Amino acid sequence: MTDTTRIERYDATAIEPRWQARWDELAMHETDLAAARDRYYLLTMYPYPSGDLHIGHWYIVTPTDALARFQRMHGKNVFLPIGFDAFGLPAENAAIKGGFNPREWTMRNIDNMRRQFRSMGAMFDWSAEVVTCEPEYYQWNQWLFLRFLEAGLAYRAKSPVDWCPNDGTLAREQVEGADRHCWRCGAKVEKRDLEQWYLRVTKYADELLDYGGLDFPEPIKVMQTNWIGRSEGGEIVFTTAPSAHHRGGEELRVFTTRPDTLFGATFMVLAPEHPLVATLTAPERRAEVEAYVAQAATRTEIDRLSTDREKTGVALGSDAINPVNGERIPIFVADYVLAGYGTGAIMAVPAHDERDFAFARKFGLPIRRVVAAPGDESAELDAAYIAHAAGEVLVNSGPYSGLPADEGGRRIVAELQTRDAGKAAVTYRLRDWLISRQRYWGTPIPVIHCPTCGIVPVPDEDLPVLLPHTVDYEGSGVNPLTRDEAFLNVTCPRCGGPAKRETDTMDTFVDSSWYWYRYLSPHKAEAPFDPDLVEGWTPVEQYTGGAEHAVMHLLYAREFTKMMRDVGLIQQNEPWKRLFNQGQILGADGERMSKSRGNTQDPDDLVARYGADSIRLFLMFMGPWDQGGPWSPTGIGGVHRFLSRVWTIVLDPHGREAGDPESGVLPAGQAEAEAGAALRAAAHRTLRDVTTDYEGFRFNVMVAKLMELANTLFRYRGTAAAATPAWDEAVRLLLLMLAPAAPHIAEELWSRRLAAAGVPWTSVHAESWPEVDPSAVIESTREIPVQVNGKLRDKIVVAADATNADIEAAVLARDRVRAILDGRTPDRIVVAGGGKLVNLVIR
């Protein structure tokens, strides 16, 4: 044991707060937004201030921060802001249940989470922080809303909400149980139609389907595409037939993707909410129809939409006339037709639609086949015939019989169009965005209801419409704004008469649809953002966050960006260039982490025990970032050991391990010069790999590569090689590569090296990312695996510049190979991949 000067142990908790304070002092994380050089906007989804940061927040933020630091070392002017998505239901639920003020509850949580975020040592620019429940932020939600209103992009319409007689409007998660009762009072929840505010996002459906120039994960694009749900077809105008109880002649529009099957329509179905249901109901059927419609209204969505539920419905006692052949077909009301899609009415073609088939079977309605493969026309159908076979033609379709199905469909639509009875049409599943919430804790919608002028926008100069600070729920979930006289009563800005404020607030997805623009000038008083900064810094270069937002938030934000563009506020079409979705950290039980399940992990405890750097590195090391997985702290010790080892390598290069005879001895056959070359090769090869691993978000492999390099250095510790320039170079590279992932220990060891060399301190984080020296990586010999019939049998070592012929000769000269060949000649010798591997083929 030659190690007499014992070094201190690696103690993260002693060094991390010190560097965090120093970085703050030097304002190292405040981005100079005015500087035009190499801007790199790295955005991570801002958290909801639920109370405590949990390990899942660290899992999102840690690699994002490493990436920010990596880009900064590449000379980029990196902007990494953070904020809080501070409006929303949990605060209000806590307020109603626990009697807190939602604002105080939220702000307390934010304070705690700020402290926790700081303990991570992330390079967040806190000077850019945004908190959405502050008037400074939400007034611009209001201002943007007014611009959309002027442009006709915001409008008001009736729509149903879940309504509790005691607690008013309920959110989806506030409706509980199969019997649909209120989460607070247990009363039965009903549907109620309210006038509510919408944003006209369906206008952008086609544009949203264009992902040109967007680097998004493929699954996200697929999910958004499905959500938008574009389908092409025709809109066909049926008319109602005269009957004993009414004159008929109303138009009944339907949307179909299969106009080619129009001759197969044997009945029609209206959604229970369809406006013509009452008119078309025959007096003798009224009681039954009304009961059915009422029952449909109370059904849960899930129950109603359940695919395997048996079809139900009621005949109205009226007929419709098929425009293509004048045929009279009966009209039904059934809840398998959705009011919100297409026209809320369908032509039913049981022969070619599964759902119509099931309905027809149940109600004994005719099933008429109109599409068939040639020669197959008369075959009895025992299920709807939907599949598209080559060469199928129309049958039983009057003058169109015999035409190929797709052409027949086009001709039918064209013919109907000449009579104004149909046209080609496109429908989407995407709906306009309902932004009204009947709730206190959100952005007040800035309009006034005047009995004489109607709906009057709040003038810009009267913004913000402030949310009252004190709030009294009076033991109920009903929006307290509706009782707040001071808030409610205003004078009409147009006529000066008494008027009432709108009491609905905005969906919090509005807040999260533009916050990265606000980060650029969070305190700007005269506009939501600075147009120059916005054009200079956005679209955001890279966005990171959870895949659970694949559709809602990510789609809303894209829509919002297009709306802002259309009212002339920005020039870009898309908010972000590149998106990465990390996976989710689950509890040890494999379930979603939640306080109620008791499977959360408090990061504070882990930081106190191992330090932030170990936790950061461990979260990156766990597995691929997009995968997530159940939380288990078992491996943290290994990562912590790695950092301790780096500590020892840097501070005690000449120490040796007691009890290890190999420690301090060069590997057999290696002289000092060869050892130096081996160290340089290892360091530069690691640098080459780690660089591409960072770029490809392969953080787990990156950490593994650094561990390998540390192991190599550790092996040479205490040997003559540890006193060479090659050692110093390898250590330097190791610290630079470690700096983005484990910023504190890298900074500490870097500063100690500078001090030891008598050089003034500069931060490791201000260093440039090093360059690979290709000459260091080149080796003089290489090892080639030898296979016989695809099975590994031997390995040979050849000169690095050996030709294929050299390699073949070397292989055939090997004793082991000759023994296996046993006098035979290989049928083929494959030297693959430029001499990477040899395969001898013997048949």
Added chain:
RNA sequence: CCCGGAGUGGCGGAAUGGCAGACGCGAUCGACUCAAAAUCGAUUGUCCGCAAGGGCGUGAGGGUUCGAAUCCCUCCUCCGGGACCA
């Protein structure tokens, strides 16, 4: 039912047409210690074998290829999302 993702040692995972199991955890043995912790070293897919060596092996089955965890087909399981969208 539809769409998407994934199945590799005891565990997390690596290898995306070329040496399966990098790196780490755990485990076993050993060093240090009065002892423990910490640290260090060795071994660790599985079966046969004293060994040399060999057989098997990436959810199952088939195919393409000199060569497949990787590509193709059929199927199974798990996770996420959607779900009567005409």
